[in-house]
Amino acid sequence: GQSLEQPSEVTAVEGAIVQINCTYQTSGFYGLSWYQQHDGGAPTFLSYNALDGLEETGRFSSFLSRSDSYGYLLLQELQMKDSASYFCAVRFPTGYSTLTFGKGTMLLVSP
Amino acid sequence: DAGITQSPRHKVTETGTPVTLRCHQTENHRYMYWYRQDPGHGLRLIHYSYGVKDTDKGEVSDGYSVSRSKTEDFLLTLESATSSQTSVYFCASMAEYRGGNTEAFFGQGTRLTVV
Numbered sequence: 300g301q302s303l304e305q306p307s308e309v310t311a312v313e314g315a316i317v318q319i320n321c322t323y324q325t326s327g328f329y330g331l332s333w334y335q336q337h338d339g340g341a342p343t344f345l346s347y348n349a350l351d352g353l354e355e356t357g358r359f360s361s362f363l364s365r366s367d368s369y370g371y372l373l374l375q376e377l378q379m380k381d382s383a384s385y386f387c388a389v390r391f392p393t394g395y396s397t398l399t400f401g402k403g404t405m406l407l408v409s410p
Numbered sequence: 411d412a413g414i415t416q417s418p419r420h421k422v423t424e425t426g427t428p429v430t431l432r433c434h435q436t437e438n439h440r441y442m443y444w445y446r447q448d449p450g451h452g453l454r455l456i457h458y459s460y461g462v463k464d465t466d467k468g469e470v471s472d473g474y475s476v477s478r479s480k481t482e483d484f485l486l487t488l489e490s491a492t493s494s495q496t497s498v499y500f501c502a503s504m505a506e507y508r509g510g511n512t513e514a515f516f517g518q519g520t521r522l523t524v525v
Binding site: 329330332334340341342343344347349386388390397398399400401402403 | 443445450451452453454455458468500502504509510511512513514515516517518519
């Protein structure tokens with residue numbers, strides 16, 4: 300089956316660095332994406348890794364290692380507004396490009 | 411931002427009644443998706459579409475049907491609503507970029523309560 304595992308909750312303080320891991324038990328996917336969702340809002344796209352390695356977008360970076368079946372989202376210089384849920388997602392070529400999400404990690408940033 | 415809207419935003423309905431949720435996108439995206447979001451379950455795929463009149467089931471499709479008669483519209487129908495279908499429903503469309511990068515754009519969600 301296709302499954303993505305994420306920690307359910309992570310806590311950190313303002314200004315810190317936090318890493319949210321995503322491990323998966325699947326293969327043959329196109330790439331790993333990350334989405335952010337604030338409470339009551341819609342998910343919004345953060346990053347996409349098609350290839351192994353690190354992708355950096357401002358304070359956020361995402362990493363993928365297909366050989367280790369592992370990826371992570373790195374958030375630097377945390378701000379209160381980063382408190383949200385973060386989802387990893389993979390896009391599979393079977394089934395005409397379905398997009399499957401992990402269950403999400405709730406990040407709580409405290410002062 | 412991609413223009414993707416859902417209607418209604420909130421709905422309360424009675425058990426056994428049919429319900430249709432609408433998703434409209436203005437970006438000419440090929441792929442569209444319907445998800446439900448429940449506490450502890452994340453986003454679960456109900457149905458998806460890969461073109462006009464081309465749809466397929468996701469992991470939680472029982473009790474739901476979809477239709478896509480135009481590129482811009484993707485309808486989700488609960489054939490006979492049950493309390494277990496109380497949830498927040500999100501529609502998404504996917505942009506495909508050169509190099510294989512993709513980005514999903516989500517509607518604002520529909521909060522459905524079945525009483």
